[in-house]
Amino acid sequence: MFSLFASEKPQPKAAEVAIKRISSISATQLSRFERLPKLQRYAIIGAASVGGLSLLWTLTASSRSARRPPVPSPRQSLLPGLSPEDAGELPYHPAALPGARDVDSPFGTIRVYEFGPRDGEKVLLIHGISTPSIALTDLAHKLVGRGRRVMLFDLFGRGYSDAPSPDTTHYDSSLYITQILLCLQSSPIHWSSFTMVGYSLGGAIAADFTSYFPNLVRGLVLVAPGGLIRKKHIAISSKMLYQSSWMPEWMVSKLVANRLWTGAKRVETAPDAVENAETTTTASEGNAKYLSSNQMLLPGNPHSTVSSVVDWQIKNHRGFVPAFISTIRHAPIHNQHHRWSVIRENIESRAGPLKEVWIVLGETDPIILADELTEDAKAVLGEDxxxxxxxxxxxxxxxxxxxxxxxxxxxxxxxxxxxxSSKEKESEPSSSKKSSRRKHGGSHAGSSTR
Incomplete structure (x- = not known):
């Protein structure tokens, strides 16, 4: 029924042959890749080569035979039973963005969007932990309006991407780096040099990817990124919820789903909690009240608020909550100084085209505190x-x-x-702003990144 959203080109079948010949490899062995000579790295990750597809599989830590089947996304579980009219009224409808394609992989199908001039500067966008790629719709269209070629995709377990079973697959660096490479490989054009823009969790993933593949990334923009969040902000309740082994997994899932659920209602507690980061917006700085976000993500679709999309995933994507939980537990959110330091080494040794890292922060962000992130990023990346x-x-x-x-x-x-000299000037957080932001909440719940 939705064949009009198919790929711009048939998906490569050679991947299946290559993948079957590749055994699993530990995620820690990824670090060896960055020490290879430049030409050898290019040969391995060539976007049009079977060798590149082989690498995708070696980035994973478990064998294919050990995996359980992925949890299907609403593309399979919901859309076949809907009329085109009903599908068009969904908070996240299947024609949300141009250039849609569904990329098959051993981890399940990935929803990818790619549009803009084929010869434009390439920009890869990576969304946060709870809202799928349509959260960056406005940004994508404005970049295309400036002549860029953009690619977005739904992270596994979000939107219209399937969810690998968290029982056999960790939502960690290996999985997300593999997903990025699968998306690049699926493009009808060659993605060999591009800018990455990562938002929150997407920022942590983008930085991690750049540390391993410096020759691919010519520009890096981290927007309210995870990766260097200080662990002191993890609340005791979140440690008990996400990190303790005494609670059965079904109970964890139930509690997390309840914390994520917005119901389009007023939210006035724990604005700095990971579950509330994308679904709340500051109503008044003085009294620290927060409201469910009414930001419309898709032009002309009043149903596509951030809160509605999150609730839609909870109701219609059985893999969403498990993916969220596994991401909190395993993704590169905290203590990534060692990987960010590799970015610094690569910049200073000119190992790739990247010359500097841009970080964009919100002044009143209760999740990624501007003063702390500024201090930590400058220390690990170098002020220059x-x-x-x-x-x-x-x-x-x-x-x-x-x-x-x-x-x-x-x-x-x-x-x-x-x-x-224009309004593009960078600004630094001041100590007075720091005290103001502290009024919004005391401790961050969980791995506080979106």
Whole structure:
């Protein structure tokens, strides 16, 4: 019924032959890749080569035979029973963005969108932990309007991407890096040099990917990123929920689903909790009240608020909550200084085209505190290698609500932006702003990134 959303080209079948010949490899062995000579790395990850597909499989830690079948996304479990009219009214409808394709993989199907001029500068966008790729719709369209070729995809377990079973697959660095490479491999054009824009969890994944594949990434924009979140912000309740073994998994899933569920109702507690990061927006800084976000993600679709999309996933994607939980437990969210330091080494040794890292932060973000992230990022990346931009009045929803500011950053990376004397100037968080933000909440729940 939805064949019009098929890929721009048939998916390569050679992958199946190559994958069957590849045994599993530990995720820690990924670090060996970055020490290979430049030409050898290119040969391994060539976007059009079977060798590149083979590498995708070696990035995973468990064998194919040990995996349980993935949990199907709403593309299989919901859409076949809906009329085109009903499908069009969904918070996340199947024609949400141009250039849709569904990429098959051993982990399940991945929903990918790619559009914009084929010869434009390439930009890969990675969304956060709870809202799928349509959270970056405004940003994607504005980048295309500036002549960029963009690619977005739903992380496993979100939107229209299947969910590998968390019983046999960790939602960790290996899985997400493999997913990125699968998406790049599926493109009808060659993605050999591009800018990555990662939002929250997507920022942590983008930084991790860049540390392993410096020759592919020419620009890196981390928007309210995870990766360096200080563990002191993990609340005791979240440690008990996500990190303890005494609670049965069905109970964990139930509790997490309840914390994620918004019901389009007012939220006034724990605004800095990981489950609330994308679904709340500051109503008043003085009294620290938060409301369910009413940001419309898809033009002309009043059903596509951030909160409605999250609730839609809870109701219609059986893999969403398990994927969320496994991501909190295993994704590169905390203590990634060792991987970020590799980015610094690669910049300073000119191991790839990346010259500096841009970090865009929200001034009132209760999840990614601008002052802490600024301090930690400069320490690990080096002050000469990082540019910090703090957006006044913005919270954690910065990538959703401040797309124009991010577009200006991407244009500066391409050398087409405004001068430093314009409104594009970077700003630093002040100590007075720090005390103001602390009023929004005491401790972050869980691995606080979206």
């Amino acid at each position: 290698n990082v540019r910090i931009k703090v957006l006044e009045g913005a919270g954690h929803e910065v990538a959703i609500e401040r797309a124009d500011d991010i577009v200006r950053v991407v244009r500066r990376i391409d050398g087409k932006g405004e001068s430093s």
